[in-house]
Amino acid sequence: MNDSRALGVAIVGVGGIAASHMAALRAMSIARLVCVQDMDRARAGAVANEQGCAVEDQLADVLARDDVDAVIVCTPNLTHQSIGTAVLESGRHLLMEKPLAMTVEAAQQLAALAAERGLTLAVGHSHRFSAQSRAVHDVVASGEIGAPRFARIVMNGGWIWPGWQAWVLDPAVSGGHSLHNGVHLTDLAAWWMGEQPDTVFARGQAVTSRALDIADYLVIELGFPSGASAVCEVSRGERPRKASYLEFTVVGTEGVVTRNWDADGIRAWQEEGLSMWAPDGSAGDVFVAELESFAASARGESAVVPPVADAVDAVRVAAAAEESLHTGRLVRREGAR
The missing domain is CATH 3.30.360.10 (Dihydrodipicolinate Reductase; domain 2)
Known part of the structure; x- marks a missing residue:
């Protein structure tokens, strides 16, 4: 993405650290929160109401939206590989809360997939x-x-x-x-x-x-x-x-x-x-600095921070x-x- 419109961001997993990402997005003009999704539908709905964004039932529904350019994943570490793979395969940029994955092999697979698709893969080493x-x-x-x-x-x-x-x-x-x-x-x-x-x-x-x-x-x-x-x-x-x-x-x-x-x-x-x-x-x-860096990288304006190789290491x-x-x-x- 290299146009001037705000980066459309979805957040998957609305507990804990997601609140910091949402607060950062509210303070930014180059990215905006368009929807959230969580296994707890009631919690996701309450967050969506607070944030003034849409809520989706399933990850597939998030990835079917035309206004989602990037996804921030704030789910338990065990889910990072499967959710990250789905996000990258859908052609969306990915900000994964640390760690990138549970195993070195899974981290390497996500890094390789992002490189193959030409997508930004950032990890939340805030x-x-x-x-x-x-x-x-x-x-x-x-x-x-x-x-x-x-x-x-x-x-x-x-x-x-x-x-x-x-x-x-x-x-x-x-x-x-x-x-x-x-x-x-x-x-x-x-x-x-x-x-x-x-x-x-x-x-x-x-x-x-x-x-x-x-x-x-x-x-x-x-x-x-x-x-x-x-x-x-x-x-x-x-x-x-x-x-x-x-x-x-x-x-x-x-x-x-x-x-x-x-x-x-x-x-x-x-x-x-x-x-x-x-x-x-x-x-x-x-978190504002982290998301501004992520958005700039997704736009092709700067390198990703940290480098993916560092996140794998x-x-x-x-x-x-x-x-x-x-x-x-x-x-x-x-x-x-």
Whole structure:
């Protein structure tokens, strides 16, 4: 698509993260929400009424619409391959919420299909679009701190899932914490280092309850072909529930860049815990930037972010982390870029 009309977007799956995409679309002029679809017809209808868009019963109905140019998929990870395949085969551009797929093979198949059809395939590694993540990347890429040798990324927060029945807590559906949340951190580490890791070692704990089938606290250690390394720490078991902490550090041969808080200057201790906001209140701008990038790529105006190869590698690293988590062993990846 390269005409001047707004990109017509459908959202499949209206729970959780879909709300952030909808808010971003409301703030944009180059893309608009035309319809939603969800297995829960009542929930989809309520969302459609709120958003002032159409609602469809089935994915096939969405893909039969002439006004749908692109689809954002916000469904459980297990469904990504089948839904993504249907979207791409219909000739629509695709923004898949991370991860791209549950397995490396499925991710590669989606990437190949998008390339074959000449379609934009973006993956929602939204942290690439935050001002602070881009600032760290720009400093490292400029050479100001020399060659990057070590990175530490910490994203710790409280419980965000709705209950014990949440699909994220079932590794057969989510792929585990490495795949569902850990990909944010490992993707940033590889992006900042400028290379993909060739060794992965992971350790985790079920902090909230021993009954959990996933590790809601996870540390992933990455080794890179250059000899550099990274430590990625991600938790969803903090107390109080609304606690949030974000820390970035990259050590180079000539200096260090670090970010200790994700919202320096605006912090509030409330009854529920510590709350933080960006100084300009622009937290939602991450999704606006992500969708603007996606729309521009769909129009043929810019390259997709992140590159599809990086999104596939993010799945590969996460799969290695889950393997390490369950075997207790370091996993070596041959041929890392």
